[in-house]
Amino acid sequence: MTTKPKILLVDDEQAITANLSPFLGRSGFVVTVAADGEEALRQVSSFRPDLIVLDILMPKLDGREALRRLRQAGNWTPVILLTQVGESTERAMALEEGADDYLNKPFDPHELVARIRAVLRRVRPGQPPLASAQRLACGDLILDRQARRVFAASEELRLTPKAVALLEYMMTHPDELLTRDRLLDVVWGWDYPTGTRTVDTRIAELRRVLNDDPAQPRYIETVPGQGYRFVGGVEVVP
């Protein structure tokens, strides 16, 4: 029998931690709570969590700064950020700072549990996560995250900014079933009444530009009735 994963839940809103903590406990995790960034950093060294759920807006030390300090210290404990305002800039920042995933408030607690499990499954102990890499590669496809540029066989591809953001999220979450709703939430940050088509249109653009055949995908696989999955092996480009 494996031991239960340890989760550090960091949020200054007591109403949230008081309800989420027992929920996560019942979902099979051992949970410790911290109320701000400073306390979280202390807990990281004493409690040694397997994953941190980190709110952004907090007193003393906010989630963003706490995450940065953690990564600067070479600590690669997986982090799921809870973005408060849902601003698109905040979402972009979350991935840049090396968060493994992020979730917009208000969220469904079941969704948080699903994300925690997905991140834990993907984790490579002691190694920097894909989400903290500047450049990612899948075969001859290279994504330069900072420059927001995509290359195939050293040739630059012309993609819309939204398509680049979508590709970025998919490449940092390979082998994971990504539902259209989730892609909408993390890449667009909005729920559209027209949701599924919005995602499908951009996936179609990616496939066309990447020259990826949906019947025999090298990169993006359609999971019928559910969503998409990035099936190519993703590596960090040093």
Added chain:
Amino acid sequence: MRWRRCSVALIPVAAGLVVASLFTQVSALPNPIIYVHVDVGTAALLAGLALSILAAAGLVSWEWKRWRCEQRIAGVRTQAAEERRRFLQRLDHEMKNPLTAIRAGLANLANGLSPATQEEALASVEAQVLRLSQLTADLRKLAELETRALERVPVDVAELLQEAVALAQEQPEAAGRRLTLVLPQAPWPMPDVPGDWDLVFLAAYNLLDNALKFTRPGDTVEVRAFEDGTFVAIEVADTGPGIPEEEVPRVWEELYRGQGARGVPGSGLGLALVRATVERHGGQVTLRSRAGQGTVVTMRLPARLRPDRFPRVSS
């Protein structure tokens, strides 16, 4: 500004001096045709008087303009304050109902009910919580629309509308409506619109969704688009019940719900989102309606004049 007014008072003095010196020169010259004899003091006095009148008139008109301008600013401020007050009132109203339902639901749950009624109470509380979540999500969209970076890609309006109409046709509200799309074919196709494909699609779809929601079976909903100078106009027209004249100016306000909208699901943020989207793209929105006859909503978006960096988005 004060020094300007002081300097105005100096004009008659300066003018008097100039006229006085002119007359000394003129009377010194031989002039057989016109003979003017005014003594220097009177001339200076008259000139000063005339210029004083002119200066005073200038001052009065300047003050008048300033007063009018201040009045206009005050008017805009009052209007903004009034809109804010109405917005808060509507927000309060939008939240009151779900919150009341949640409190009642929780009270029922605390009373230890049979499993069946307990389930019912839970479901109702959850539905109300989702309703509030939807409201905050919509409000966030509106706030974000003003600041978020817009993607600017060439949007093919004809294709976008075809897709929006196809999607609308699948909705249950479309049952029994005649939904048509009119696009110009000659002499040339419409120019693209530089913009955020997702947002323009959402705006067009919102209008279409509204038209379907507020019409009855048998009504016609017509979507059309055409080139209009340097703009592309997108219109959604319907033969629905129309909007009372006094409500028309308000329909673009956040959370506004007209009399006819009671009982139709929605937050009252749809048209506000359409307006914010179109304005972010540098366009305008207008709504014309006749009670009993129908409504036409027009979005005008600046057309693309130069080729862009990004490829066209199409499916």
